Amino acid sequence: MSSDQKRANYWYFSQYAGLDFNAGSPVALTDGALATRDGCSTIADQEGKLLFYTDGVTVWNRLHQPMPNGTDLWGSYSSTQSALIVPKPGSSSLYYIFTTDSQADYPNYRPELHNCACLAYSIVDLSKADGLGEVVEKNTILYAPTTEKIAATLHANGRDVWVVSHQWNSDAFFAYLVTQDGISEQPVISRAGVVHQGRQEANGNARGQMKLSPNGSRLALVMEESGSEVFDFDNSAGTVSRAISILDNALLFAYSGVEFSPNSQLLYFTAVISEVDQPPYLIMQLDLAARTAEAIKQSRVIVGRYVRGIDDLQLGPDGKIYAATYLSDSLGVVEHPNRPGPSCNYRNDGLYLLGRSPNGGLPNFISSYLLPPDPVLEMPNVFTPNGDGYNPRFVPIRRQRVESASLTICNRWGQTLCRTDDLEKGWDGGESPAGVYYWLVRYRGSNGRLATQKGTLTLLR
Template identity: 45%
Template sequence: MKGFKHLAAAAILAFTSMTVFAQGEKNNWYFGKGAGIIFSGDSAIATSSRLFTEEGSASLSDKDGNLLLYTNGITVWNRNHKVMPNGNGLMGGKSSTQSALILPKPGSSNIYYIFTTDIQAQSDGLRYSIVDMSKDGGNGDLVFKNNFMIAPATEKLTAVQHSNGRDWWVLAHRWNSNGYMAFLVNSEGVATKPVMSMVGTVHGGPNRKAIGYLVPSPDGTRLAAALWNDDSNFEILKFDRSTGKVSDPILLKGYAEAYGVVFSPDGSKLYGTTYDKKSGKGQVVQFDMRAGSPDAIAKSAVVAGISGSPKIGALQLGPDGRIYMARKDNYYLGVINKPNVKGTACDFVDNGFHLGKQKSDLGLPNFQQIDSKQNMSAR
């Protein structure tokens, strides 16, 4: 294992306020080719796991940061890195962008839902399975698998906490449609019918256009989507946490192989991964969410970082307030050390985090948005 070698001096950290989640649900990451990270406060340590995936994965820990379970959308492992009873055969895809997402059932201390997406809008679609953590001596058991929700759907899958602070909205997108779907998850279970919002770009055409991330802003009031293709786009929308409605799309055009997308901790910046055809390298593009009009946001685009890797993928905000970037077949993740800061001053480092003997692929773990009242002025 190798620790995170911070590029900033400790003196800088002393006066830099950080976003650290009130709970530790996001402290254990498992992704790529057996790769992993364990977060604790401001430290990040490389580790390994049994999970191998080309793209999507999901993990969840308890509020104290203790690992509960993780999955690539096909197999589920427990806290001891062993396959759970009945933990094989989920209908996600290891090459689905957001193949899985894990949510606690509101009002329960033992029940968790695992939502999965099939690859490239195939017939398995969006489904969910149920884990009972009270089973198998407290290590968990899959007690219900692959309940059908809807098909075809894209590879996009995320969740936002309801405005009541208790329930969840699970968000996905219909295929060959401009329909965003918000499924309510509450103490009674998972809603059978979603709140539909016919808004924004049609996600359709060749099946590979189903690729790309969907993520919420830290406060859950915005969504951002990457629409992957040779000549592809990013899309920003508003989200109503009370009604589940999506509205007011902003299209950011012309970003080849748009794939990863993430908001900065304070929501002021949006980052996306793309491919520069001229240089043959991956790029991280930053948009200023406070630029003003949709046109001004589009024109605020700046290349915040260039990778030595031609294929870069997911972006994910870490519990330490930094943004991590997946690099295909690489022993390093890229890191944005100061994601709230404008332009190249955000401090993108291509070889920012060493994964030890394991390699990244295109994905990083998929997490729900958690409503945090903490200081969002990180870095």
Template identity: 40%
Template sequence: MRKVVCIAFIFLNSSFCLNAQRTSNIWYFGKGVGLNFNNNPPTPLTGGALTSIESCSSVADKNGNLLFYTNGVSVNNRKKELMIGGVPIGGDMSSTNGAVIIPFHGNDSLYYIFTRGAASQDEQNLAYSIVNINRDGGYGEVIQKNNIIEDKIIEKLTVVSHCNKKDFWVIVRKWNTDEYHSYLVTSTGINSTPVVSHTGLVVSGAETNAIGVLKSSTNNKKLAAVHGFQNDLVELMDFDNTTSYF
């Protein structure tokens, strides 16, 4: 059942947990800063090469050691240097949900980076790049980049684990519609035909209405969307992570 809740504020866990290991324990964001969640309490990190107004994503190995991170425009390796082939990858550092990293199921050396542009861009594309972390002596290389999946996507991009605990749903919001599009990512690749759910308001009008965050709850059963300056509301929705319908 869909629920649309008009509230001023909602708290959701802002990190996407790739699995029960420590793969999401290192964050880099903003202007060269970060947090290390391997420590309790988390400790600050400095000296990062990433500069971003909004968009950021990072990934570590199962022991919590940084592998690479991105602002949606470029990819930096664990040496805090630009990864081979790491620029440009098609995103925008001014996109609220501008980048997310997920692993290939069944191949520990490969990672997807999903990106989307900012609301101010003429083409607001959902795209993906692929990193092979074993290349360049273990520092990684972007072996594919800016593969466009769909256009006219607003600043909402998130990933939810499938109920089988192996696959993922990549979820975006379509401009000038009431549609959420969910792409299934499995060991065989990305299903190019999305599952389409109709729910909530039609996001249209000024480009500022495309701004805003889409996040899931930690149990993957709820999603919340903030729609920028349109109606000043938050949508809170039930989500089925088996079918991806809202």
């Protein structure tokens, strides 16, 4: 696991719920001070040790105490993505907390009041308060009005961070670049997709999650009343383009959560469907690797249903996607989110929270923290299918985060002797005599990256 991934190892969310991923599999926690309806954010250091967390209104330190000056931030308990914590590049102590307010008070927008429907930021300095942190700058407005959507990913340089939000009553995305010099004064503005606006004087379309893919190449969002869209994102320039409307089924409504698979090729979202005699709350999957926009739309498949409500989705450091479910003491879990269709294995009661309720909201992270490391594959250079049971097959010595692979074995004349997609089965040598042979492996990692390895092997009998 990379050091950046460990920054997402602690989660505090909903009604005093928490998770610790440092052991690999999540361990439920009950020591958190956060109780909120929707958005929140948590940050750990590069070793996976908790630093602080927030619901966008209050900031708690690692001892679960409110930080000095750490109250009355301009997020909201009912904002979908109320907060997002971003470390300042090049600093070991400074962190930005970006906040979005609830849209409920947007018609009465006044910048001097808490409810201002704005994107704002505050700054935490962890060198203060004996290393427990203090909020040293609070509620600096970047722009208004905004929706309740906010997401972030690393710049292509691997150091700086793009923070992306969406303007209300507009089709504009605002991307701010966070560098060692601070937050860019002027955002990159992209106009793509539909206008985010209310219906019948309502503002439900301001709600719903927005996510950037783990590899930083895609952006997806849901609008509570109007559906969902997916876009290309350029993590060098900060631009959003090529909108695809992926939900246009009149039976679907009340969209809420969205998340990418670890390999960034599958998209999951939650919605409600008006079907008779069926659980109305759905988790659906789309194949973003489909060749055309229409093919992406047609790839839609239901992978889970629930009778009581499914809200936010969030990819975890363990490569699973977690779903916030209502009236429950467990999180839903997509066990294998890189697998297409029902084979992804969604379970409603996937992770017990020790009596805590997920209640709708999950923490928001820089998406790059959840990108799996590159795959590792190591093949031997000799094997001995001589009947003694020792080293009888040509199989990997080491295999990590390899999702699929194909192995080809050829002799010195270029004749193919073996071709298999089962690396663990490998090659038993068949009737081939002792000698030198050539192998080629093409494989895909759990992060979606393709790789090729080749070499020679010696068969001894």
